[in-house]
Amino acid sequence: MMRVFFLSLSLLTAGPAAVADPGCVPGQDEKKCMIQAIWEAAAGFPADKRDRLKPIFLNTVALSGDAALLADWEGRLGGEAAPEPEYPDYVRERAEAELREADWNHFLQQAQAGLPPFNIGRPELMAAGARLAPDVATRQRVIEAMFALAGPPQPGARPLENFERGDFGHVLSELAMENCNLAAFDRAVQLTVEPDGLRYAFWRARITGGAAALAARVRTESDRQDTRHVREALEGYGAILQRGYCPA
Structure with a gap:
């Protein structure tokens, strides 16, 4: 009986981690969902690492061309997108x-x-x-x-x-x-x-049109010590935001 009690208690207190992370739904809301998923992947980082990610994150959101979405995230993070100047190639x-x-x-x-x-x-x-x-x-x-x-x-x-x-x-x-x-x-x-890197998964999804399903991977594979996962997600999805999906 006591074993059943503790099992029930553990399920109640496990919170969101006990529920499988959802993906995103393809369509107009994909951008909002995916951007949210990427920032959630950074939630476990120390504050200084999150602060270093904010400019890169906001610059990626800016690639969407969605002024309302960018303004929302600038307000939430207390910063502004400031793309780097175009250096000679x-x-x-x-x-x-x-x-x-x-x-x-x-x-x-x-x-x-x-x-x-x-x-x-x-x-x-x-x-x-x-x-x-x-x-x-x-x-x-x-x-x-x-x-x-x-x-x-x-x-x-x-x-x-x-x-x-x-x-x-x-x-x-x-x-x-x-x-x-x-x-x-x-x-x-x-x-x-x-x-099998996340950046390449997003790049491939630009061709196939199926990036929405990668949101669950973005959320679940994050390493709380290494920001590379989030940076790869930003670089990968940034290509989709900037270029759009390939023609079907």
């Missing part, structure tokens, strides 16, 4: 300079050989080149060269064994997300250090 400038001096054949030859300027930041520089491509065929040619340089996925490899592969995977995943190419995304994300 040095990687893009390097790619542009390389292409001014030679054609795409030379660009790819230099990249494949790892010759300057591709001896530093090759994945990012090639990704900038892909974005500068004048047509789909040229962009795809650059992307396939990037996949070839990355090599096949190595699931058992340690992150530092081939850090460039992980960098290629990251930028290729981002390119695929931007271009709404699910097949390329699924291929690229396997090259990353964390294929």
